[in-house]
Amino acid sequence: MIIRPYTVGDRSHEEDKPVKYAFFPGCVSQGGAPELYPAARMVCDRMGIELEEIPGWTCTGAGVIQEKNQLFGDTLNARNFAKAEKMGLPILTICSTCQGVMSQANHRMRDPEYLAEINSHLAEEGLEYSGNSEPKHLLWILIEDYGLDRLGSLITRPLTELKIAPFYGCYIVRPTEALDIEEHPERQQSLEMLIQLLGATLVDFEGKTRCCGFPILTINQRNSMAMVGKHTSEVKDLGADAMVTPCPLCHLNLDGFQPKAASQARRSIDLPILHMPQLIGLAMGMSPNELGLKKHIVSTGPLEVKIRGR
């Protein structure tokens, strides 16, 4: 597939303006993938993006609560949105799953009756959600608001030695209606654009928008591992040095469970999986250690050697 350059527009007049967001980190960036949170903060700091965490934010429900009680799940999201509105800041998240669930909840709340019902449950806490929030993943913000040209000027160590495959997962690409993809078609190529901007060679593959298998890990582990094995081995065989993902849940499965998936597939895989901010950080000259690469289950050693060895 050919990746078309996307015109990000002239933002030169905004160059020095600091940008500030209501930060929604999501549970996993501080739990199962604790290396993501500091890496995202470091990279944002370098870009002059100020992050003010939404006080007392809650889980989005991850789509799981929504299967059992959609109203409860959506009310939790409205609560987070209302808190951000009180801060007067747009929401930035670093989790694709959170992005998808927030967008879907927001989409349902376009129904004024439903929004009123949800607000009735928030009133006790003195909160009210207007329905106008537009939560965005850091990946989208970089392309739509910050500007790839501006990010490009901060790259001090282009990753020219690396071949990188994108892995979106599900929630940041589907369903397209809730994610406003029609208005923002560039969102479907955002990771590819980022990989190329950072100087790496893009390893494109069909599985990039498929499921990582995480949601059924405890339900049908065999299928979950088959998905991990399929995607990681396919990319490995295409010669990629690593895969990059904007989703910490995909990371948990693709990295944490890769050894198990490899043994089920009866082959070795050893494909490092990077969080999106880690890849950006490497291109900004930050060290693998400070970006938390040592916390990964699949060793990032060979990739670090490639970056260092020039």
Added chain:
Amino acid sequence: MDVTIRVRRQDPEAVDERRLPYWQDYPVTIADNATVLDALIQIREDDDGTLSLRCSCRSAICGSCAMRINGHAGLACKTIANTVIQDGVITVEPAGVMPVVKDLVVNFDLFWEKIEAVDPYLKHIGREPEGEYIVSNDAMLHLSSVTACIMCGACVSDCTVLEVDPTFLGPAALAKAYRFTADPRDGDDEGVSMERLWALSEPTGIWDCTRCNECVQACPKGVAPMDRIMAMREQAIQAGYDNNNGARHTDAFTESVGHSGRLDELRLPIKSVGMMNLPALMDYMPVAFRAMRRGKMPPIAHKNVDNVEAVRRIFDRTQPEPAAPKVSNNSPFG
């Protein structure tokens, strides 16, 4: 309008290399408002009579022409060509998951086997109705979104689970099952399809779905199979079929967030497989050990968010009322 239609072709019965998949480019000139199907028919009639495809109605009713267009399943007759051209090219492939018969024609046996497996007909349990059963308008309107299915197989083509596990019932059959579990005439006198929900809660059923949304995206008729699967999970839990990893996972997740505001990642997998399920818990030990060695275990002590009382009150307030019987007011069962 000039465009290249890039078709993935294959003739499994050929004796030469055409038995393996290969790409063939067809440069064509088509009308601005032509569909992908128009372009394919034009190729077959004018350029290459050996190109095989299925089609009939040309108006998104018959469900014959589902195929992958630029990598994603959809109806060729419902896709306007000029909306999907990428750098002068439209790629067309046969539907996924099902085996290729020739070129864009796939074998639907697997599709129909799964539809048959969910007993696609009304099954009433209990005494016979004494008179005509008039279903409420609301109930039928709700069902009409599912009965809109035209059996085109687009959802099956793109299902991420079927891709790795052909035993999964899959989105089309499960959406069909919902057409009955949500029908007030199916199941017992209260309209609860106990037997179906029990069977659907078994492995290969509703809990094996990954919630990837591919089927919702692929469906040309707005059936949203995944949403129906989620609705059946809720029905199954309400019917008492909650003794499985999927139901326990949903339950533990909701309780954890309802109680503390955030997810307790350490306890969730333990509660999902069951506290007493030692073999399954032991199975996670190597993964947990590797994570611990890398210093990435979730915190042992799970903290509550600030003002957690507000979250708990929202949790209590949004609990669903006890399941209302879905029988219409006109039920002949009284």
